[in-house]
Amino acid sequence: MAELLTRPVTHDRSLLPLQVQDLTVRYDGTTALQALTFRLAAGARVAVVGPNGAGKTTLLKVLAGAMRPSSGSVAVYGHKPGGHVCIAYVPQRSQVDWVFPVTVAEVVMMGRIRRIGLFRFPRRADWGVVDRALERIGMAPHKGMRIGELSGGQQQRVFLAQALAQEAELILLDEPLTGLDLPSQEAIFSLLDELKEQGIPVMVATHDLNLAAERFDPILLINRRLVAIGPARAVLTREHLKETYGDHIHLLPETEGMLVLTDTCCEGGEEGG
């Protein structure tokens, strides 16, 4: 109850958006993340890359404040994640209840409920924010539809609109690009460009090394511990990839750069990791 009445932390945007120090997470007797240390600058667009069970989802959940670290610290704009309502976390599509009777506009409005406050209903200004968020991501025509009626890419865009309506200042996306149609991918990337201009950092967990190399900077390569962080050229080296994926990767030399084949796949298996 008390949480509903206290004012959430307001951000000092001059501070670093994200600082992670010696972050370790253990649960059910295994170590999911081991002594991660890194920081993000304003407007960074980070790809979190690693095999199944590398701890990508765990990392995002801890940064979102949905899981507690066993040791180490996370500072979002100088504060622990627990006090913020400005961190948006979009789970993998398989984690969402798609048959729930709720419309697109209502899902987006959910991002605002802390701003609206207890015992109040959304006002016209709040619906205005929702409409603009849906327009920015090209989903305005679908606002009255049930979420179950949308395609996978459209569903993903609805959750991004929710993050916008939340006025999030750190956005964490878990596998948002897996199996998306091209228009949805393009809509998401053009939104990510806008967010970069606004200085809002976005972290995206992905399996797709090519996409990470082409569209993200920096790349955060993890396998329970931090292997490397930096621009693609420096991070996606033969040594780093071998270290991260072990035998589950085949590196073929090419004239330009390198061809990478991984046999990790896209859905499931992430929850435990």
Add this chain to the structure above:
Amino acid sequence: MSAALAWLLDPLEYAFMARGLVAALIVGVTCPILGTYVVLRGMAFLGDALAHIMLPGVVIAFLLGWPLPLGALVVGVAAALSIGALTRGRRIREDAAIGVVFAGAFALGIALLSLQRSYAVDLAHILFGNLLGVSNADLVLAGGLGLMVVLVVAAFYKEFLVLSFDPVLATTLRLPVGFLQNLLLVLIALVIVASIQAVGVALVLAMLVTPASAAYLLARRLPMMMALASGIGALSGIIGLYLSFYWNIASGPAIVLVETALFLLIFLLAPGRGAFAAWARRRETGVAN
């Protein structure tokens, strides 16, 4: 026309029928509203357990001559909170823990009741309700509880919506998830208490789950699902009571049977999501191929 009207109005000249009708309406409207959350969050087993756990409370109140809902209220709220506590710890699986408490409490209630000479009749009333034995005090209590529950649901509507749809979002928005979860359990316990007199411990589950499941097949949005579920619940209450009066069926089971019939009808015929619509779609695509 006048014969039909007489058919409808004659029973209400008996005060017990009029009170029964009001009770059926109160239960029919309020239970399905909470039932909507029970259905959407997959808590049917928990709801059933909660109802059965209240038996010892009801029996003790009965033996002491207190109003039955009072005993149920005390035990129900305590059980709702302790189930909340049990499910947070992960030492044993949630459904197993609920099953243990559920069966133990139910056995205790029946053991206490078996000490009485009028055991069989009392047990039947407690298990399956006795709508026609509702007193004015019972009505006031059920009405008060129902009104309170509806007001709390309205007050926390946004928060319950997020909690039900996306618990992780509730956490990242820093909603007090534990508090809201317990509040929801207590509200479910309260509507069960309000319904025990009408449909009994064993059949309350139907009031929670059946109208809400039927409404789920028809509604696009949660408020619509709640409204439809309440409508189905109220209608079933009225029809069931008349069936009970004219055919001499026990009132609780009569209401539940009407609900079940309405559910089956909607399950088969609901536009878009009913069994018939699904069959028609399959057939159409089969022809197209």
